[in-house]
Amino acid sequence: MILTQLASTTESSNNVFVALGIDWKLLILQIVAFLILVWLLGKYVYPWLMKSVDERQDAIEAGAKAAEEAKLKAEKAEKDVAALLAEARKEAKDIVSTAKDEATAAVEAAESKAVGRAKKIVESAHEQIEKDVIAAKKTLHNETIDLVAEATEKILGSSVDSKIDQKVVTQAIKEVQ
Amino acid sequence: MALRLSRRKIAEYVADELLAGNKAVTSELAAYLIETRRQREVELITRDIEDALARKGVVIADIASAHELTDVSRSAITSFLKDKVDAKKVHLRETVEPSLLGGVRINVSGSEMDGTLRRKITKLKAAKV
Numbered sequence: 001m002i003l004t005q006l007a008s009t010t011e012s013s014n015n016v017f018v019a020l021g022i023d024w025k026l027l028i029l030q031i032v033a034f035l036i037l038v039w040l041l042g043k044y045v046y047p048w049l050m051k052s053v054d055e056r057q058d059a060i061e062a063g064a065k066a067a068e069e070a071k072l073k074a075e076k077a078e079k080d081v082a083a084l085l086a087e088a089r090k091e092a093k094d095i096v097s098t099a100k101d102e103a104t105a106a107v108e109a110a111e112s113k114a115v116g117r118a119k120k121i122v123e124s125a126h127e128q129i130e131k132d133v134i135a136a137k138k139t140l141h142n143e144t145i146d147l148v149a150e151a152t153e154k155i156l157g158s159s160v161d162s163k164i165d166q167k168v169v170t171q172a173i174k175e176v177q
Numbered sequence: 178m179a180l181r182l183s184r185r186k187i188a189e190y191v192a193d194e195l196l197a198g199n200k201a202v203t204s205e206l207a208a209y210l211i212e213t214r215r216q217r218e219v220e221l222i223t224r225d226i227e228d229a230l231a232r233k234g235v236v237i238a239d240i241a242s243a244h245e246l247t248d249v250s251r252s253a254i255t256s257f258l259k260d261k262v263d264a265k266k267v268h269l270r271e272t273v274e275p276s277l278l279g280g281v282r283i284n285v286s287g288s289e290m291d292g293t294l295r296r297k298i299t300k301l302k303a304a305k306v
Contacts, residue, residue: 142305149298153278156294160279162244168279169242169250172292173257 179212188225192233195226231286234265239284243277243293250281258285 017024160168187206194202210216227237238258240246246254246269255267262285278294 138306145301145305149302152294152301153298156278157275160243160294162247165242165244165279166247166250168294169246169281169292170253172280173253176290176292177257177260 179209181213184218184222184225187222188229191222191226192229192235195230196233196235228286231262231264234263235268236262236264236266236285237268237270240269240271241274241277241282241284241293242271243273243275243279243295245273246271246281254281254283258283262286 017027187209191202191206206222210219210222215222230237236258238254240254242250251269254269258264258267276295278298280293280296282293282296283290
């Protein structure tokens with residue numbers, strides 16, 4: 001029965017294959033060829049392919065690692081740059097502050113010097129004025145004396161006669177006595 | 178050649194002779210000085226004679242004034258000099274110098290008393306600074 005069924009099945013299968021247009025011999029041959037192909041691929045192509053894939057993966061992992069390292073380096077560099085910038089800003093601030101202090105000190109020194117110099121100039125001017133006034137007074141005094149002497153001389157030269165001279169002589173002798 | 182005498186002896190002799198009224202002694206003195214070639218000492222001997230006369234009470238004063246002195250002025254000066262130098266007799270040798278302007282300048286035995294107006298003006302000018 002079973003054999004009958006099998007036979008019938010086989011027969012029916014054959015009939016199916018036939019119906020489907022499949023040649024089971026060719027199918028077996030194709031299966032064998034496929035298996036050979038699979039074996040060849042597994043023996044020669046797959047290892048090479050896997051090796052290539054592994055290498056590729058290693059390269060990618062190395063690249064990722066390098067990228068990570070680069071990222072870390074970049075972050076570190078960024079931090080360093082930030083620190084350097086902060087330090088530079090601090091230094092710049094210090095420099096500016098120092099420059100301001102120095103400028104203020106220089107301005108104050110210049111002001112002090114200018115004030116001192118102005119004071120000296122004023123004092124010198126006062127001294128010069130006083131000297132000029134004294135010199136002018138002396139000149140006036142001397143010129144007055146010259147004028148008085150000259151005028152007295154002229155007046156006496158024309159006004160003193162023997163009579164007046166006698167009084168002058170008498171007076172002079174009294175003064176000497 | 179005449180004996181060379183000292184100026185002091187000559188002065189004393191001439192002064193004594195003059196006081197005795199011998200005016201010819203001046204001529205003798207001139208002759209003596211010429212003979213002894215001491216003409217250059219005339220000024221000095223004259224001064225010595227005046228000093229000798231002064232010691233004997235006769236003062237010779239050089240009086241310079243701007244105008245001719247009046248008798249009143251002469252009298253005042255003489256009186257003043259008699260008191261001042263204790264002289265018995267004062268002889269005034271007068272000169273007129275108009276530049277003195279007024280007053281009198283008296284020179285006696287090397288000392289000078291200047292009471293002229295010129296002197297006062299000079300003092301005024303000396304007050305210049």
